[in-house]
Amino acid sequence: MPELPEVETTVRGLTPFLEGQRLVAVTTFRPDLRRPFPADLAQRLSGATVTSLSRRAKYGIVSTDRDDHMIFHLGMSGRWRTEGGEAGKHDHLLLETAAGHRLFLHDPRRFGSVDLVNGDPLALFPSFVSLGPEPLSDDFDAAYLARALAGRRAPIKAMLLDQTIVAGLGNIYVCEALNVAKISPLRPAADVSRAKLAALVPAIKDVLIAAIAAGGSTLRDFLSPEGDLGYFAKDWRVYGREGGTCECGGKIERTVQSGRSTFHCPKCQR
């Protein structure tokens, strides 16, 4: 599933094709993804000029000079492909620009979504209203995290996956950041010391920044249908490495929390 770094890389990859460009045609090839495409999507986007692209949590946002904002989510298997040509079986939406670019939203499993909001999407799009701060923003710091986790008895891992605490973190990057910060994913959130929280915040930012940097170097692949659909970073510290050796020499264990795999090292993560 694409996570925050993959969405950020997608937005950066789309920007040179779309920013400042007029959309001459917008075509859907089926009525829906996870939910229906907005009925007036083509009408409202056709003829508009894209003013900017941005990201909130795991959503990409394409904004136009009509103050319309197309908000896309890549679901499990979505990606944009930019090399043009004709629509394939799994291409469900086409944006054509005046410069001649043809951008297809490609999503074999169709768990993605496309919505359209007129006006400030951060205030108007329901999925954005209750989101916590962006993990890479200055608002996300140890003091914020201490306030947000005070009194919370749920495991720290579950709290970091809670989008109202911090937006856009997924399973892999949370496992990795907890290992960097030497915090057990099983520890009740309120019991994580202030010193550990002070280590956790930069750990989260660092794993995301490293993944975005790795994504930039494989951008061409990510934006093509033949590219690797997996994650950018392959050398995980703990994720997917049950029985492997942690940096500290400890043995990595796999547990299941809320139905999802957690990987951690009991020796150094306390």
Ligand SMILES: [Zn+2]
């Ligand atoms: Zn360890």
